[in-house]
Amino acid sequence: MELLVASAVGVLTAGGLYLILRLRTFPVILGMSLLTYAVNVFLFSSGRLTVGAPPILRDDATVYTDPLPQALVLTAIVISFGMTAVVVMIALGAYLGSDDDHVDDLPGPDADENAEGGT
Amino acid sequence: MTHWIIAPVVLPALLAPFIVLAARYHIGIQRVFSVAGVLALIAISAGLAWQASDGSVILYQLSDWAAPFGIVLVGDRLSTAMLLLTAVLALFVLLFAIGSDWDSRGRHFHALFQFQMMGIMGAFLTGDLFNLFVFFEVLLIASYGLMIHAGGNARLKAGVQYVLFNLIASSLFLFALGSIYAETGTLNMADLANRVALIGPEETVGIRIAAVLLILVFAVKAAIVPLHFWLPSSYAEACAPVAALFAIMTKIGAYAIIRVYTMIFPPELEVTAGLHDVWLLPAALLSLAIGMLGVLAAQKLDRLVAYSVIGSMGMVMVSIALFTPTGIAAAIYYIIHSTLAGAALFLIADLVRTGRGNLDLTAQPAMAGTALTSALFFIGAIAMAGLPPLSGFLGKLLVLDAGYDTDLMVWIWAIVLGSSLISIVGFARAGSVLFWKAHSVHTPEPEEDAAPRPSPAALSYVATGGLVALLAAHTVFAGQVHGYSEKIAAQLFAPAPYIATVVETPGKLSDPTTKTEEH
Numbered sequence A: 001m002e003l004l005v006a007s008a009v010g011v012l013t014a015g016g017l018y019l020i021l022r023l024r025t026f027p028v029i030l031g032m033s034l035l036t037y038a039v040n041v042f043l044f045s046s047g048r049l050t051v052g053a054p055p056i057l058r059d060d061a062t063v064y065t066d067p068l069p070q071a072l073v074l075t076a077i078v079i080s081f082g083m084t085a086v087v088v089m090i091a092l093g094a095y096l097g098s099d100d101d102h103v104d105d106l107p108g109p110d111a112d113e114n115a116e117g118g119t
Numbered sequence B: 001m002t003h004w005i006i007a008p009v010v011l012p013a014l015l016a017p018f019i020v021l022a023a024r025y026h027i028g029i030q031r032v033f034s035v036a037g038v039l040a041l042i043a044i045s046a047g048l049a050w051q052a053s054d055g056s057v058i059l060y061q062l063s064d065w066a067a068p069f070g071i072v073l074v075g076d077r078l079s080t081a082m083l084l085l086t087a088v089l090a091l092f093v094l095l096f097a098i099g100s101d102w103d104s105r106g107r108h109f110h111a112l113f114q115f116q117m118m119g120i121m122g123a124f125l126t127g128d129l130f131n132l133f134v135f136f137e138v139l140l141i142a143s144y145g146l147m148i149h150a151g152g153n154a155r156l157k158a159g160v161q162y163v164l165f166n167l168i169a170s171s172l173f174l175f176a177l178g179s180i181y182a183e184t185g186t187l188n189m190a191d192l193a194n195r196v197a198l199i200g201p202e203e204t205v206g207i208r209i210a211a212v213l214l215i216l217v218f219a220v221k222a223a224i225v226p227l228h229f230w231l232p233s234s235y236a237e238a239c240a241p242v243a244a245l246f247a248i249m250t251k252i253g254a255y256a257i258i259r260v261y262t263m264i265f266p267p268e269l270e271v272t273a274g275l276h277d278v279w280l281l282p283a284a285l286l287s288l289a290i291g292m293l294g295v296l297a298a299q300k301l302d303r304l305v306a307y308s309v310i311g312s313m314g315m316v317m318v319s320i321a322l323f324t325p326t327g328i329a330a331a332i333y334y335i336i337h338s339t340l341a342g343a344a345l346f347l348i349a350d351l352v353r354t355g356r357g358n359l360d361l362t363a364q365p366a367m368a369g370t371a372l373t374s375a376l377f378f379i380g381a382i383a384m385a386g387l388p389p390l391s392g393f394l395g396k397l398l399v400l401d402a403g404y405d406t407d408l409m410v411w412i413w414a415i416v417l418g419s420s421l422i423s424i425v426g427f428a429r430a431g432s433v434l435f436w437k438a439h440s441v442h443t444p445e446p447e448e449d450a451a452p453r454p455s456p457a458a459l460s461y462v463a464t465g466g467l468v469a470l471l472a473a474h475t476v477f478a479g480q481v482h483g484y485s486e487k488i489a490a491q492l493f494a495p496a497p498y499i500a501t502v503v504e505t506p507g508k509l510s511d512p513t514t515k516t517e518e519h
Helices: A001-020 A024-043 A068-098 A112-118 B002-024 B028-052 B075-099 B111-127 B129-147 B153-184 B187-200 B205-222 B231-237 B242-245 B251-263 B277-296 B301-321 B325-356 B370-385 B393-402 B411-439 B458-477 B480-492 B494-506 B512-516
Strands: B058-061 B072-075
Touching: A001 A024, A024 A068, A024 B153, A024 B411, A068 B129, A068 B153, A112 B205, A112 B325, A112 B370, B002 B028, B002 B058, B002 B111, B028 B058, B028 B075, B072 B075, B072 B111, B072 B480, B072 B494, B072 B512, B075 B111, B075 B242, B075 B251, B075 B458, B075 B480, B111 B494, B129 B153, B129 B242, B129 B251, B129 B411, B153 B187, B153 B205, B153 B231, B187 B251, B187 B494, B205 B251, B205 B277, B205 B512, B231 B242, B231 B301, B231 B411, B242 B325, B242 B494, B251 B301, B251 B325, B251 B480, B277 B301, B277 B411, B301 B411, B301 B458, B325 B370, B325 B393, B325 B458, B325 B480, B370 B393, B370 B411, B370 B458, B393 B411, B393 B458, B393 B480, B458 B480
Parallel strands: none
Antiparallel strands: B058 B072
């Protein structure tokens, strides 16, 4: 199981990084999501891997799994959902405004007109 | 147990939804509540700073849960001083936003501003690494909204870069937290300090990786070269009050490095030896050099200011990377200076934009309100470039003094002094092109129906002048401020009372039997 979890983290991270390096908004956002999944699996495993053990202390339980990483993962999932929604909205706005989905374009010479106008 | 320490987090958190829900169509009411909220924050922060100034550590256990199990907020000299700096900066930024009307050019400026304050205050107060992550996300998600405030394609483009860069940094932060938890089984800073010290020198791999990942994350926040690429375009494209508020955001990275690497991974610790002097110090020197070269190379005023922020962060990090009490004291003095100077320069850049319509560093006809704007720019540039008599010069002297005894003294002195010269040239060039050469350019005949360019509003000048006045005060009271930052550094290098307060204060525990015994 250690092999499975470790390779899952590795493959997700590699795929995520590859997509991020494509530098176009849609692949980059997908890559960010993959990276987030990798982080979540990694966090989940940081409390040591145990099979079939409850995360709650009970009188009849002899082994139990660490509950804290699960709480951390829950928080991280919620935050990453929110962040993905924000980045999708901003990327969509940028794409619709400039008809170009490259991430790394520097603002052109007409940047000032946009920067000044508040409408 | 005093409840005041959680007020800087709760007050903006309640104010922001109130502004969205009750006052969303009334910009006047929003302004009143926003300014009142920030004034209250100043009062609360000042109270907390006064309470912590005698060296005591203020502890707040949420729901009364004891430290390693529950979440704690901790206020010591450093965090309360940073709170006060943030609140004071926020007041002037808010006044400028109101005066220049930036806050009504997009929706929800004041609500996002309050959420931003909540995140920053929480990041300074938290005593737990995971909550540091959560507060980072709170302040980041508010900053994404503020960053693209008022819209425009260039701003959205820069916003996408800014958001993505920070999201990757957040993922890295979670990886770091996972490794730390796997190695030690706790994320409470004080508890971590105890447990990391127990790790033997032969089991260093995991904790070393965690420490390096963590410093990478904070270096992204602090925009240390080579992790600074997000800063120039995002700060230059953000509207002026937002960029000025962001001047404190890079300092959160510096604060986190000071906090974590004096308490959890102190320089004398064997497991993480070499991290500060071998890696952090050269990176800091590089940021200083590249930032100031950027000042010289910039084609527009807002980029110039953004690069000067990178340069001044480099200066802060140089003295932090020494990790001596004198170094940290110098860093804290310089952090206050560079926050105020950076924010003032962003606001001045906006005054220039209002006066002449663009920020290109080319000679153009004289603009509206030249006299006052140029005077402010002159003072701001002197402060940022570190010329006497302002606080930048004193801060630089302190950094040089702190670097005097080290092995890399030649490098530190050469780069600090050389980059100062470059930045002086850069600022002098910008100032002369913007304000002097205006007189040598032929003024075109004004068209009959062309409206004259509006002068910036009086309140904008008040806000900018207020920041400049604070810089002057920072210079006049340099002795007292530096004395206090030495006390802060002394407290940081003797973390035993902090750790004892956090770990040993009783509270509800997860074990129900001990709870009944206590009652």
